[in-house]
Amino acid sequence: MKTTIEREIDTPIECEAPNLQRSQETGLALLKYMVVGVFFGIILVKSEVISWFRIQEMFRLQSFFMYGVIGSAVVVGMISILLIKKFNIKTISGEKIKIQDKEFRKGQIIGGFIFGLGWALTGACPGPLFAQIGTGFTVVAVTLVSALAGTWVYGKFADKLPN
């Protein structure tokens, strides 16, 4: 029974940002991603990116702040990827770096708009949700559970929605 399940899940519907590393990582090796997450979380809080007020300010076009954060993050990300490609920089375990292309689907328009509505209400994208809970707004756990429900409902009806 177990083998049938394993076989089924070995041929998955590919997720959008699949793990492209060939060698497997378990246990302690995964902790390095947690360390990156810790830094990411601290920066989110200290720059007030997780603030509902900052998101309101952004959508009201009343400050450059959030545009500066996202814009400069994109510039640094872009330069990093250019350098990685140009100098063929490998991962720490020596693998060639691969990035899955994003395929265009109608979901990026419809789903994107729906997410935007929620972003302005909750003042959070998925990353900040976790950081908001961490800073002591434990009630945001309710938002997170609801976001999980939203993801599940999408998954349930994914093949019936325009895409």
Added chain:
Amino acid sequence: MGNIIDWISQPWPWYIAGPLLGLTVPALLLLGNKSFGISSSLRHVCAACVPAKIPFFSYNWRKEAWNLYFVGGVFLGGIIAGFFFSNPDAVVVAESTQADLAALGISQYNNLLPSEIFSWENVFSMKGLVFFVFGGFLVGFGTRYAGGCTSGHAIMGISNLQWPSVVATIFFMLGGFAMTHLFLPSLMKLAGF
């Protein structure tokens, strides 16, 4: 020009925070060929806990477990920043934002989120229903439908020059503008503000 003075007085300015956040992209790639993206974690949790034989959740989520470690780290980072390096001063947003929000009934700036909305006593009220239940659902449903969120599309996707991610980011912003300017006033009234 007032905005410039606004952001200079912030705890961490955008030109420090933004580039540091951007470094997540090469960090994850170099550590193990991982594409930055956070909303996928919600899908992995669904796949791990309530797959219900739905094809969309029938994949090897264990292979993507790094993403769950990452968001666990974001949560820990929130704890560290919130309890050890927390800013004692009130959040200072643009005066025009303060005026707009005051008109909607929001005036508590002593924390990163307004306590008028984000408190446990609101969970079983219209406020909780609108901001937590409805808002959270839109975030989870929308990001998965769009195939990513601000991290996966706006930062990772655009960094990798993916035009579908530019489209997604434009519609994230349009959705946010629509909520803020068209629907928020009536939703707040509905929530009892």
